[in-house]
Amino acid sequence: MRGFTTSIVHSDRLDPIEHGSLHKPIHATVAYGYDDVRDLADVFQGKSSGYSYARQVNPTVSALEAKMSRMERGIATVCFSTGMAAIGTMLFALLREGDHFVSSSFLFGNTNSLFLSFAAHGVDVTFVDAARTSAVEDALRLNTKLVFVETIANPRTQVSDLDGIGAVCRERGLVYVVDNTMTSPYLFQPVTVGASLIVNSLTKYIGGHGNALGGAITETGLHDWTAFANIYDAYKKGDARKWAITQMRKKGLRDFGATLGAEAAHHLSLGAETLALRQERQCANAQALVDLLAAHPKVRRVYYPGLADHPQHAKTMALFRHPGALFSFELVDGIDAFAFLNRLQVVIKSSNLGDNRTLAIPVAETIYHEMGPQRRASMGIADSLIRISTGIEDVEDLLGDFEQALA
Ligand SMILES: *Cc1c(COP(=O)(O)O)cnc(C)c1O
Numbered sequence: 001m002r003g004f005t006t007s008i009v010h011s012d013r014l015d016p017i018e019h020g021s022l023h024k025p026i027h028a029t030v031a032y033g034y035d036d037v038r039d040l041a042d043v044f045q046g047k048s049s050g051y052s053y054a055r056q057v058n059p060t061v062s063a064l065e066a067k068m069s070r071m072e073r074g075i076a077t078v079c080f081s082t083g084m085a086a087i088g089t090m091l092f093a094l095l096r097e098g099d100h101f102v103s104s105s106f107l108f109g110n111t112n113s114l115f116l117s118f119a120a121h122g123v124d125v126t127f128v129d130a131a132r133t134s135a136v137e138d139a140l141r142l143n144t145k146l147v148f149v150e151t152i153a154n155p156r157t158q159v160s161d162l163d164g165i166g167a168v169c170r171e172r173g174l175v176y177v178v179d180n181t182m183t184s185p186y187l188f189q190p191v192t193v194g195a196s197l198i199v200n201s202l203t204k205y206i207g208g209h210g211n212a213l214g215g216a217i218t219e220t221g222l223h224d225w226t227a228f229a230n231i232y233d234a235y236k237k238g239d240a241r242k243w244a245i246t247q248m249r250k251k252g253l254r255d256f257g258a259t260l261g262a263e264a265a266h267h268l269s270l271g272a273e274t275l276a277l278r279q280e281r282q283c284a285n286a287q288a289l290v291d292l293l294a295a296h297p298k299v300r301r302v303y304y305p306g307l308a309d310h311p312q313h314a315k316t317m318a319l320f321r322h323p324g325a326l327f328s329f330e331l332v333d334g335i336d337a338f339a340f341l342n343r344l345q346v347v348i349k350s351s352n353l354g355d356n357r358t359l360a361i362p363v364a365e366t367i368y369h370e371m372g373p374q375r376r377a378s379m380g381i382a383d384s385l386i387r388i389s390t391g392i393e394d395v396e397d398l399l400g401d402f403e404q405a406l407a
Helices: 006-009 037-044 057-073 081-092 109-120 132-141 162-172 240-256 264-274 275-294 313-319 335-342 375-377 395-406
Strands: 075-078 100-104 126-130 146-151 176-177 197-201 215-219 300-301 324-333 359-362 384-388
Touching: 006 057, 006 264, 006 275, 006 395, 057 197, 057 215, 057 264, 075 081, 075 240, 081 176, 081 197, 081 215, 081 240, 081 395, 109 126, 126 132, 126 359, 132 162, 146 162, 162 176, 162 313, 215 240, 264 275, 275 300, 275 324, 275 395, 335 359, 335 384, 335 395
Parallel strands: 100 126, 100 146, 146 176, 176 197
Antiparallel strands: 075 215, 197 215, 300 324, 324 384, 359 384
16 A cells, blocks of 8 residues: 555546556546447446446546545545535435434535435434534434534634544444645544444545536445445445445436536646645645644634644644644624725635635635524634635745734
8 A cells, every 4th residue: 555645646647548648637528328238238337337427437537536545544435516516415315204303513614504404305304513422322313323523624624523423323334525725634543443434525625726626435345234224235236335425426426416527636636636735735724824823912713623622632642743734713892893804915715615725714704694694603613713724935924924814
């Protein structure tokens, strides 16, 4: 087994590519022709792994899926058009009316919105403080099928009790889904805490350049799907560890069509090659800015799992390579947050995260606006909270920019 970056950079060459091309080509095709129709039938019946129709499979996307499986040390991956499409299609393929699942309440805002939509369609969800395994245990019911957590929550940086929840899920035979977007497989591999399925929004750190959307679900092979009630007979064939991921591809992508395009897959694959390099720099930049802000008289509080007074600091240092490249903070009373943000010259006011550029956003007025003050309060989001996602700029330029904007 090669190192993390070596295995990604050389992944495409493991299957011979025509003319010795160093990159998997962008296969701009919708369908695939066969000389012998028997071969086409075998593909449809799952007897061979060829290509049939591009809503479910495309060679450029398959190459990215192989990279994701390598990075996450999983056994199979399915890619989707966005991270939201990955989460939505996964749950739609696995859950049915009358089922229940438990979710962290410290959740990416759009995932929160999606889960409320599932609740409106008869799949019940209970939101709990996932920093405490006992809160997850207390929420379990007879019809609970699955537990969903994120690694580091955005924007307040709460860290789930990832290993404790993993142990409970294993004991109770529950599907354990970990959204690894905020850490990425470079900082953390959820297979090490017993995750069944891993979510990644490829749009963020893995793509990294803010130029393509994508999402992925990776199967770790740890869950016993033979005991899971919602697998259709058609997918109960061959290796049981792949039943659920096959159902997500065959039924999920067929039903919803939230397919990743070949060109986006190419962009995301290029991004994946430098994930480790970029994240080293992004995390170092975050730590330097956090150190500046935490000691600054005009800053009331900084939320970052790398700070010794963060409630899950010890867990963070035990589980993750670095504490991430995202933090949030509140200015002291009397300072206009919008005026402060408008004074920033290097940092861009923008909603994305995981980009090469450092991005800042006032949370309550933008991404969490529609959620309303009550749910915001329950998620610990103050009206004055500012979120920062650090990029790869030279650290002196970032420190100088914050210093002048605070002065
Ligand atoms: C951004 C994000 C998503 C959704 O990804 P998109 O590609 O934007 O749809 C899901 N989970 C987390 C933790 C995210 O940060």
